[in-house]
Amino acid sequence: MRPRDPPPPTYPFGYRHPPRSGNAINGRGVPEPVRARRVFHRGSGPPLDWDALDAFMDYYNIWGVVRNIVANSWTLRNQDGRVARRKEPVPDPAAMTQRIKNLAREFRADLVGVAPVAEKALYDGVPVPFPMAICLGWAMDREEMVHVPHRRAAVEVMRAYRKVSRVAVRLARAIRAMGWPARAYGNPNSTDILHIPLAIEAGLGQLGKHGSLINREHGSNFRLAAVLTELPLDRDAPVDIGVDDLCRTCRRCVLDCPPGAITDARQLVRGVEKWYVDFDRCVPYFVKTHGCAICIEVCPWSEPGRGPQLAHRLLARRKAPPPKSPPPPAPEETGSRPG
Amino acid sequence: MRDRQTRLDARGGYGYLRPMHTIDNQGGGDTWPARVVRNVRLLGRLARMVYAYAVVGGRIRRAVRRCAREGRVFLVDEQLPPRS
Numbered sequence: 001m002r003p004r005d006p007p008p009p010t011y012p013f014g015y016r017h018p019p020r021s022g023n024a025i026n027g028r029g030v031p032e033p034v035r036a037r038r039v040f041h042r043g044s045g046p047p048l049d050w051d052a053l054d055a056f057m058d059y060y061n062i063w064g065v066v067r068n069i070v071a072n073s074w075t076l077r078n079q080d081g082r083v084a085r086r087k088e089p090v091p092d093p094a095a096m097t098q099r100i101k102n103l104a105r106e107f108r109a110d111l112v113g114v115a116p117v118a119e120k121a122l123y124d125g126v127p128v129p130f131p132m133a134i135c136l137g138w139a140m141d142r143e144e145m146v147h148v149p150h151r152r153a154a155v156e157v158m159r160a161y162r163k164v165s166r167v168a169v170r171l172a173r174a175i176r177a178m179g180w181p182a183r184a185y186g187n188p189n190s191t192d193i194l195h196i197p198l199a200i201e202a203g204l205g206q207l208g209k210h211g212s213l214i215n216r217e218h219g220s221n222f223r224l225a226a227v228l229t230e231l232p233l234d235r236d237a238p239v240d241i242g243v244d245d246l247c248r249t250c251r252r253c254v255l256d257c258p259p260g261a262i263t264d265a266r267q268l269v270r271g272v273e274k275w276y277v278d279f280d281r282c283v284p285y286f287v288k289t290h291g292c293a294i295c296i297e298v299c300p301w302s303e304p305g306r307g308p309q310l311a312h313r314l315l316a317r318r319k320a321p322p323p324k325s326p327p328p329p330a331p332e333e334t335g336s337r338p339g
Numbered sequence: 340m341r342d343r344q345t346r347l348d349a350r351g352g353y354g355y356l357r358p359m360h361t362i363d364n365q366g367g368g369d370t371w372p373a374r375v376v377r378n379v380r381l382l383g384r385l386a387r388m389v390y391a392y393a394v395v396g397g398r399i400r401r402a403v404r405r406c407a408r409e410g411r412v413f414l415v416d417e418q419l420p421p422r423s
Contacts, residue, residue, distance in 0.1 A: 063392075
């Protein structure tokens, strides 16, 4: 798909005194592997550099988005809760992992994976609350998302967050009923955990050029939540579906990003070379269009049914022997003459 | 500017009520009375959120539209009301 007439990157709002670059706060160009710092959504902590734009977005949002934020907050009132006194023994973590995954699918999660909680998946200053994370994904309605960057798509994004939050809350409650502490994280503006690094570790997909997760079946057309718990579980392994192979040559998101926030080269961010989206260019457009999402919808992986074929082709190409180099041309063919 | 920033920092930043992104931790509520208190508090916060969106947000959205019509820029670091 291609976005229909996306608004131009000109803004009726701005700063008189522009804040420090979000890219600097995000650690672009920093060679040391340091933890991520909050830059835009601040939660209840002290004000951040980009606080004014974040606050502005709260008021500039459309009602459909706000309604879903309110409903999501109400759902998340049960993110914590009482843990049953009797702790269910877990002699076989693999069997328990399977049981939890089945439960998550029963609650209608489209994706589920398990990963250990590493410090790199938490914002700076946040202690590791629980050792294991159950990452959950909810596929968005493609019929609504093809309208990006329209308000229909913005509402669908928040609706998906609300739905996946509900799955996380129900799963956390089920784990607490087994006597194991668990907490649901479903707030899209969460200022505790970084969902994408966790989901990559849990094998839900790979990081794409557009800075979002790419899954084999759903592309980037899904939203994440997580349950962090002490329940002993077997971790899933990160997957390789060939995303890097395609992103190296594909330029769809680069060309279709109106503010030009996506670049062709991987960049050094907090000690790791990875795909990175220019924060300072992306966020004003994100605010203007109530969530944009053009890049994730134009991505070839997001086309329904195309992901598995792409992955199969890309991985097969990688396994195939390199093509034989043609024999060097005879001197007559090149027109050169020995001296 | 410095004074304004100090005042904003002291008040907790921009935004009239600024509750939209602040519901990360709502507390556990181990007993039913604690849960009732938590739910009532949350309902109050959500009601204030909707009120702020409708009333203050309405004013801001109208101001932004006016700025757009007149070819001016709505300055988020100056024209947004601080937290009351």
